[in-house]
Amino acid sequence: MLSKNKSKENLTNYIDAMSGVETITAHLIAHAFKLLGVCEDKDVDYLSLPVIDSKKDLFLACISILEKEGLLLTENAEGCYRFRAGSIMSMKALAEFKAGLTERCPAIEGHIALLLQCAKSLSSVIAGKVDGLQVLFPQGSSDWVAATYQGNALQDDLSEEVARQVIVALGKQTAPDYVPKALEIGAGTCATTRRVMKAMALSGVSAELHVTDIALALVNDAERSLAEPYPFASFMVLDIEDPDCDKLAAIGQYDVIYAANVLHATSSIRPVINNIVKLLRPGGVVIINELTAFSIFATVTFGLTDGWWLFKDDKRIEYSPLISSNVWEELLREAGFNEVYHYFPESEQGNYTRQSVISSHLDGNR
């Protein structure tokens, strides 16, 4: 166990390095957009660029990034573009910058590897020549993305907090012979699941954990590796957007439901929260770990997939499916949750507010 000061130092180091990754990502977008046909010496019309309809949101998000970073001059988002002369870092300069960052913070190596893979394909994905899902999950492998969900000070701190809150919620139930139940939505490669399982095993709380994801292959992988060491867990497919999801999971029976980096990947957030309400017991707790600020890195990596752009509601941060902390709070209260608690990891520069654990409980006794 690291001391509090050491944890803060590691987190500060990671946050600084990720801010450098944001800069590198913006410049890599510029290089990809050169391949699409945008240049420095003349205006280029949006209509002359090879952008397929389904990738227009990704394209416009990238335009907005280039503009904000001072790399691009635009007439308007769907008008004419020209790179600001001399503003783009060369690939050699970017490689040196990147080497400096990874030396200071080796934990970002996984992010950089994923980023380079995605940035290399960005122009082809926008032009519809390559499937973004294949770039992120080559031959169905989650190895590239899994590296970003664990093994760094931020994600580890947030997952630890989710696990801590799950244990507190499960431990509240003291009636004799009652076995409390937890549900995980979108367990994916199980970075958070493992933390929760370890904490449950250590806590001595006797409880059940239902591990779910929309993707059968991920559920099967999770079951293969985790069913034996953690016999209190069971595994099943669950789409939290499905209006009938209460037929698959136990309606009104969960003491706690948690989801890490999942709920943004949905078309409409209110029905998702209402489904969570249906699945919880009165007094039950929801715990959500989410990015709550725009991220250039996330746009160029997870943004390659159609899932990132699924959202149809007006609750999201501009050019992303993400939801700000304030809007999460408003949505949870509107759905019947009580005080909303925001956990922000502590760095040496104060609390980090771009990703957080948001939690609340429903009214009523359990």
Ligand SMILES: C[S@@+](CC[C@H](N)C(=O)[O-])C[C@H]1O[C@@H](n2cnc3c(N)ncnc32)[C@H](O)[C@@H]1O
């Ligand atoms: C970004 S991954 C996060 C994985 C994991 N929670 C973690 O923190 O490592 C998002 C996961 O949500 C799942 N997912 C996407 N849409 C979903 C839905 N409607 N219902 C349930 N799971 C969903 C995906 O299959 C994927 O495994």
